[in-house]
Amino acid sequence: MPRIPAHTIETAPQQSRDTLAAISKRMGKTLNIHAGMAHSPVVLATYAGMSGALREHGTFDARTRETIALAVGNQNDCHYCQSAHTVSAKAAGLSEEQTIAIRAGRIDFDGKLAAIAEVARQIASSTGTVTDEAWTAALAAGWSEQQLAETFAHVAVNLYTNYFNHFAGTELDLPEAPAVGA
Structure with missing residues (x-):
């Protein structure tokens, strides 16, 4: 409620x-x-x-923005944001199966998106700390230092919305995101 x-x-x-x-x-x-x-x-x-x-x-395309949002929403267990960003990610060209893979941290369809999602996930789960391995992997995948810095801003706005939804108890008014599963 x-x-x-x-x-x-x-x-x-x-x-x-x-x-x-x-x-x-x-x-x-x-x-x-x-x-x-x-x-x-x-x-x-x-x-x-x-x-x-x-x-x-921002410089990210819609697929990248939604990948970051889905990864952060899942990391923070924000039911509302996972649902909202599943809708947006599908509009950006990702399949429902890909949105589930992103949320589960099992991105095997795009190595570049996997690298940026891992950086976002670590930012969200470790109070901003990202391992050298994740940072280096993102650079090797083709992300620039500017884009890695921009990732922080995307994570911040997603943390803001995730936390607001938890705090406020926002009622879902969008199609529910499918379960991630095992």
């Missing part, structure tokens, strides 16, 4: 309305995560600022 009410654009605090409307337009509807964040204008504005910076300045 949600701890924080999910607002509509009309019921959100005045300071949240324009931001919520813009996010809702971009997403095609108002998602419960954003509707909950709108309860506090600073929470929604922080999310919008972080994700806006990634959209404006």
Whole structure:
């Protein structure tokens, strides 16, 4: 059960309305995560600022962004984000089986995505610490130092949303992500 009410654009605090409307337009509807964040204008504005910076300045394609989001969402056991990013990853061209493999940490279909997902997973699980082996493997897979630094920003916005969903008890309003399995 949600701890924080999910607002509509009309019921959100005045300071949240324009931001919520813009996010809702971009997403095609108002998602419960954003509707909950709108309860506090600073929470929604922080999310919008972080994700806006990634959209404006980021270099990753949609498959890479969604791979990072799925890896981090799984690492943090965020049911909502795994479901949301499964939908987005499929729209970006990944199959459902590939989204499951990414979440499970068994990416055998793309070595370059596997390397960046491992860096993201380590950032999320080790308070930002990444092993030299993972860093070197990502460089060898073709990621630049700039892209590895950018990965940190992607992980940060995903940690923000994962933790918000845990904190707020965001109710799922998207198709549920399939189970990872054994």
